[in-house]
Amino acid sequence: MKPQTEAVLRVCSLDKAFAGKRVLNNIDLSLTAGEVLCILGPNGAGKTTLISAILGLIAADAGEIHLLGQLQQGAERSVALRQQLGVMLQIGSLPATLTVAEQCDLFASYYPAGYRAPELVALAGLEDHAKQRFGRLSGGQKQRLLFALALAGKPRLLFLDEPTLGMDVEARRNLWQQIHQLQQQGVSIVLTTHYLEEAEQLADRIMVLHQGKFIADGSPGELKALTRYKLVQCCSALSDAALLALPGVLQLNRQQDGVTMHSSHAEQTVRALLSQDPGVSQLEVRQVALEQAFLQLTGDAAAAQAGADNQEQVA
Known part of the structure; x- marks a missing residue:
């Protein structure tokens, strides 16, 4: 700025x-x-x-x-x-x-x-x-x-x-x-x-x-940075179930050249990943794209407004 x-x-x-x-x-x-x-x-x-x-x-x-x-x-x-x-x-x-x-x-x-x-x-x-x-x-x-x-x-x-x-x-x-x-x-x-x-x-x-x-x-x-998660990308020998069980992992997408995990606590996810799979490679942690941030912001605002409207109807 x-x-x-x-x-x-x-x-x-x-x-x-x-x-x-x-x-x-x-x-x-x-x-x-x-x-x-x-x-x-x-x-x-x-x-x-x-x-x-x-x-x-x-x-x-x-x-x-x-x-x-x-x-x-x-x-x-x-x-x-x-x-x-x-x-x-x-x-x-x-x-x-x-x-x-x-x-x-x-x-x-x-x-x-x-x-x-x-x-x-x-x-x-x-x-x-x-x-x-x-x-x-x-x-x-x-x-x-x-x-x-x-x-x-x-x-x-x-x-x-x-x-x-x-x-x-x-x-x-x-x-x-x-x-x-x-x-x-x-x-x-x-x-x-x-x-x-x-x-x-x-x-x-x-x-x-x-x-x-x-x-x-x-x-x-x-x-x-306002989004609730970061992206953790890697090539790992762990199964999808084991990766989804890592702390902080919200979602997993497997591609031909590796996996991408959405994590709410990327540091904890990476520590647990390295502990369970020391041979992990091509590890990268990055922020989400602006598109995901925009969708989350507007989605959260819409949900908050819907909640407020429901409270008014109840009152």
């Missing part, structure tokens, strides 16, 4: 409800210069509502939003402020009949101090498709163009909602490299994604949103 500096984005006690249903519940977050914050959450968690409220696309019911040091009133955003923001929404589109070059020329005209049209075409990596109409681009090419157009004004604060959707592996990794370069230039980035590998590769900090509330906040490593 980066040293504490003045926040370029600060949200305090934000609430939003639709038709009496609370979608955002007392939300707080902050973002510093050059930090990449990833907001994770299952579908319906409130991610889109939160980003829309920050950008002024919808009005919040309560709370404060500070953008680049300015307190925002209602859903209006000044022209001067909008010139410093870059936005790539998940459901983004452009006039289908305009070419790539024409789209870039149009967006460049909005930002006197931003990128020129040829630079935007190059940022999108679409020099060979500059005369192609937007409607005839592939899904990945459209995403690359939308990403480049979000950078048109050389923003200080960038919002990326599912930026690599529809991209192939090479294009996705190229965009990751561009995001790293933006961060090195001091650009602050708010990212939402369903690719947990993407969050792990890009984010300085991850906040997990579930049912309108943040339930976790930390680096990818810190979130993975």
